[in-house]
Amino acid sequence: MLVAIGxxxxxxxxxxxxxxxxxxxxxxxxxxxxxxxxxxxxxxxWDGFLLNLQVMGLSVITVGACALLIAAAxxxxxxxxxxxxxxxxxxxxxxRGIPFIIVLYVVxxxxxxxxxxxxxxxxxxxxxxxxxxxxxxxxVMRAGIEAVHPSQRLAARALGLRHGQTMRRVVLPQxxxxxxxxLMNDFISMxxxxxxxxxxxxxxxxxxxxxxxxxTYNFTPxxxxxxxxxxxxxxxxxxxxxxxxxxxxxxxxxxIL
Amino acid sequence: MTALLRxxxxxxxxxxREVLRGVDIEVARHEVVALIGASGSGKSTLLRCLGxxxxxxxxxxxxxDQDISDPRIDANRVRARFGAVFQNYxxxxxxxxxxxxxxxxxxxxxxxxxxxxxxxxxxxxxxxxVDLAKEHPDRLSGGQQQRAAIVRAIATDxxxxxxxxxxxxxxxxxxxxVLELVGQLAADGATILMATHEMAFARDVAHRxxxxxxxxxCEQGPSAQVLGAPREPRTRxxxxxxxx
Numbered sequence: 001m002l003v004a005i006g007x008x009x010x011x012x013x014x015x016x017x018x019x020x021x022x023x024x025x026x027x028x029x030x031x032x033x034x035x036x037x038x039x040x041x042x043x044x045x046w047d048g049f050l051l052n053l054q055v056m057g058l059s060v061i062t063v064g065a066c067a068l069l070i071a072a073a074x075x076x077x078x079x080x081x082x083x084x085x086x087x088x089x090x091x092x093x094x095x096r097g098i099p100f101i102i103v104l105y106v107v108x109x110x111x112x113x114x115x116x117x118x119x120x121x122x123x124x125x126x127x128x129x130x131x132x133x134x135x136x137x138x139x140v141m142r143a144g145i146e147a148v149h150p151s152q153r154l155a156a157r158a159l160g161l162r163h164g165q166t167m168r169r170v171v172l173p174q175x176x177x178x179x180x181x182x183l184m185n186d187f188i189s190m191x192x193x194x195x196x197x198x199x200x201x202x203x204x205x206x207x208x209x210x211x212x213x214x215x216t217y218n219f220t221p222x223x224x225x226x227x228x229x230x231x232x233x234x235x236x237x238x239x240x241x242x243x244x245x246x247x248x249x250x251x252x253x254x255x256i257l
Numbered sequence: 258m259t260a261l262l263r264x265x266x267x268x269x270x271x272x273x274r275e276v277l278r279g280v281d282i283e284v285a286r287h288e289v290v291a292l293i294g295a296s297g298s299g300k301s302t303l304l305r306c307l308g309x310x311x312x313x314x315x316x317x318x319x320x321x322d323q324d325i326s327d328p329r330i331d332a333n334r335v336r337a338r339f340g341a342v343f344q345n346y347x348x349x350x351x352x353x354x355x356x357x358x359x360x361x362x363x364x365x366x367x368x369x370x371x372x373x374x375x376x377x378x379x380x381x382x383x384x385x386x387v388d389l390a391k392e393h394p395d396r397l398s399g400g401q402q403q404r405a406a407i408v409r410a411i412a413t414d415x416x417x418x419x420x421x422x423x424x425x426x427x428x429x430x431x432x433x434x435v436l437e438l439v440g441q442l443a444a445d446g447a448t449i450l451m452a453t454h455e456m457a458f459a460r461d462v463a464h465r466x467x468x469x470x471x472x473x474x475c476e477q478g479p480s481a482q483v484l485g486a487p488r489e490p491r492t493r494x495x496x497x498x499x500x501x
Contacts, residue, residue, distance in 0.1 A: 151343065151345060151347045152347060152349065154310060154343070154347065155341075155343065155347035155348075155349070156349075157310060157333075157336060158308060158310055158336060158339065158341035158410075159336070159337065159341075159360065159361035159365060159409070159410075159413075160333050160334065160336045160337025160338075160361060160365040160413075161333070161360075161361070161364060161365060162333050165364050165365070169360060169364060170349055173351045174349075174350065174351050177351070
């Protein structure tokens with residue numbers, strides 16, 4: 001413990017001294033890490049960040065619902081559901097392949113043009129995020145559902161549970177544990193991509209930072225916005241680790257069955 | 258005795274492989290029938306087909322006087338009238354023992370929660386598992402898990418119990434406690450069709466033994482006769498290999 005602390009401090013000191021003594025460091029510091037600019041820009045960037053949070057919060061709900069439907073469609077069995085399975089598969093292929101920024105352009109500028117009305121960027125952002133991330137998340141869900149051993153489904157059907165009851169009571173609770181870590185990764189990924197809604201003209205954290213940057217010719221506002229996204233992601237990452245560890249310790253034998 | 262469960266001419270193929278080739282079998286009310294045969298002879302498939310856990314290619318299955326092989330019937334309702342226990346227990350790992358036992362009562366039969374729990378606890382008490390009711394299945398030994406699985410199967414008072422090699426995955430010293438429980442159920446008048454390799458148990462507890470070979474019934478009759486003095490050479494061959 002003491003050794004770890006000591007070596008960490010020594011290492012940090014060496015890095016700090018090296019960086020500070022590097023020629024040009026003061027220019028870098030002035031351009032990217034100017035405290036007074038950071039402080040001045042923070043309120044506007046924070047306001048923008050709240051917009052990112054709104055888009056994210058709404059998207060979590062819409063992505064969750066849409067992805068579950070797509071995953072359910074892909075796991076349906078029987079020849080009757082063939083068209084539905086193909087449709088769901090084609091959707092996930094398509095939207096995992098298209099760069100998010102293209103979806104954003106098409107939705108963000110295409111829909112208002114065709115519809116001929118003004119749609120708030122927040123709504124357009126949620127639609128674009130949902131279209132893309134439902135494809136990713138549904139694949140995670142499908143993998144989680146299929147990772148539950150068929151004998152579990154068999155046991156549930158043997159008790160007389162219907163398909164829906166089997167999914168809700170037996171398959172999904174077990175699948176959820178298996179899909180939590182990859183789902184959280186997608187969630188963190190989504191937190192970052194929400195920053196791209198700035199191209200729709202919404203004044204989110206990134207756009208606010210850009211405005212400040214344009215006025216001051218200083219890049220510190222971008223660093224501030226970036227830090228806000230990092231701070232948002234860290235709890236999610238820690239929560240994921242904690243949750244996974246807890247579930248694992250509670251149901252060690254689950255995967256053997 | 259009239260048959261409670263009667264199947265005639267059951268055919269089932271998985272791709273090219275014909276697993277059941279015109280099986281006729283019946284089980285009377287309160288009867289215990291042991292299904293014996295080599296691995297791959299179709300025992301498990303037969304049990305699954307009878308319990309509507311597998312679709313059949315041809316044939317007819319009657320439960321009571323209802324044709325349950327009719328594709329128009331509600332298969333879920335029929336499945337709820339069977340109790341099935343599997344080789345690998347298949348308890349639900351995310352639920353406690355008591356929740357495993359009461360799931361079907363609550364969800365399928367819409368029994369109020371406290372009522373289902375009361376009955377579940379009473380059954381667990383009877384098989385000596387009441388202290389483990391709140392535990393998750395992974396805390397239980399194999400024998401305890403399998404007894405819990407049996408309780409789960411009988412919790413809804415099924416008309417027929419289908420037991421699929423329920424002791425095959427157990428350590429030898431745990432087989433006894435599970436068979437003892439099945440013996441009790443038989444003594445209480447349960448209707449049981451069980452695939453098994455426990456010949457001594459079949460002789461002592463089963464009323465009849467059915468020997469399945471290559472997807473068809475080769476010989477059947479009273480346990481003592483089939484196991485003690487088999488008529489068919491194939492039965493004799495199987496039993497001798499088995500006891501060797």
